[in-house]
Amino acid sequence: MTIKVGVIGTGNIGADHVTRLSSQVVGSTVTAVFDVDTARAEQVAASAGAVARGSALEVIDDPGVDAVVIASPGDLHAEQVLACIAAQKPVLCEKPLATTATDCLKVIEAEVATGRRWIQVGFMRxxxxxxxxxxxxxxxxxxxxxxxxxxxxxxxxxxxxxxxxxxxxxxxxxxxxxxxxxxxxxxxxxxxxxxxxxxxxxxxxxxxxxxxxxxxxxxxxxxxxxxxxxxxxxxxxxxxxxxxxxxxxxxxxxxxxxxxxxxxxxxxxWRVRFGATYLTELQEWITGLRSGVVGGPSAWDGYxxxxxxxxxxxxxxxxxxxxxxxxxxxxxxx
Known part of the structure; x- marks a missing residue:
């Protein structure tokens, strides 16, 4: 089973995640990406054989996306994570889960209402x-x-x-x-x-x-x-x-x-020090998804x-x- 991943944000960490998920992590592929820098998104998408979408929501709602990685600016995380929960798609969200505790609690409330975990927060250490x-x-x-x-x-x-x-x-x-x-x-x-x-x-x-x-x-x-x-x-x-x-x-x-x-x-x-650690994090996330489990740091940890x-x-x-x-x-x- 291959997990088809959409990546939101193609800056340094987002682009690195695309490379790892498309060529280094076992059991995953990248199918869609988005970034406000359209040229950058298209370049990163092409490197992975993926498609550049016109918005974050298009990535989340894409039927060819099973799970989402959020590597966008922190003030966008809460809105995008909530959209992932609404779409019932697992999400690995880079820190922070949200920029305020109040917004983190909104995410927790939405996830708890579903009765299961969808979110892993990217505390890679x-x-x-x-x-x-x-x-x-x-x-x-x-x-x-x-x-x-x-x-x-x-x-x-x-x-x-x-x-x-x-x-x-x-x-x-x-x-x-x-x-x-x-x-x-x-x-x-x-x-x-x-x-x-x-x-x-x-x-x-x-x-x-x-x-x-x-x-x-x-x-x-x-x-x-x-x-x-x-x-x-x-x-x-x-x-x-x-x-x-x-x-x-x-x-x-x-x-x-x-x-x-x-x-x-x-x-x-940080890319030199924790490059291999990010790979381990992504591999464990994908391995868990392939067996139906979302583990790792939770939305509570993010809050x-x-x-x-x-x-x-x-x-x-x-x-x-x-x-x-x-x-x-x-x-x-x-």
Missing amino acids: RYDPGYKVVKDAVDDGTIGEALLAHMIHRNAVVPDSFTSPMAMTDSVVHEIDVTRWLFGQEIVRTTVVPTKPSPLAAAHVRDPQIVLLELAGGGVVTVEVFVNCQYGYDVRCEVVGSTGVVTLDNPSANVLVRHGRRAQTVPAD AATAVAECAVASLDSGAPVPVGLVERPGLYV
Whole structure:
């Protein structure tokens, strides 16, 4: 059985997904794509033997599309995901599920009304081998009881359009999801701590920043987000337990030793660091669909991450801790 996929959004990540689904993932093909950049959509469609449609809704309603990948701008996600639910087509939606917690709840309400899951949210770090090692060490008690964690999220540079709140909604949102996943608990309060700004950051961006995430079970996670670190893409994680520590470092393809020094490469960007992880994510999504199962991060996970990110933005503005209030979790997601 081959799953015929429609892809909405053919920017960097969308185009990469088209390539993976059409030539690398077992059991899938791409049949339709859409992007507001018509020329770009036609080029990407041609590379996969697909058809470029005139709108996102045309992709969703296409009878030749079994499932949909949404890689469009975040403010369009809620509307497009709701259309997928209405069409009863499974959807892999890149983060965020929606840009506001209110819109996320509209999506959850619509999905719960159908009595089954249609949505997987693209928190791909859950599929990364390194993060899986950390998760296993937490779950099986290798490090005792998990007490706290330290996380780092650094980008070499960001465009001038990047803003301080985007550090929460576009970057730290991954650490928010990883925190919930690793500890199996909800985040109940978040605080953004100001630091000395980098002289290389744009004047309108507070960079770097420290984010404190407090968990329902009493644990605390610190996140350093630094989006203009200059030297590469650096994502790390360390969980401290009662009897041990488990650490995720940057993977390195090569190490150079000479003149009394040891040097190793740092990924240039997220596409280098997580390219294989995206492939694993897509393969598991397609494999699940072929057996009638939608798994992975759920709409609830998307809602919780967006809600915490909203609170982080509020803390960024106020300088004070902000409590996170989530609605009661529907049974569909338990």
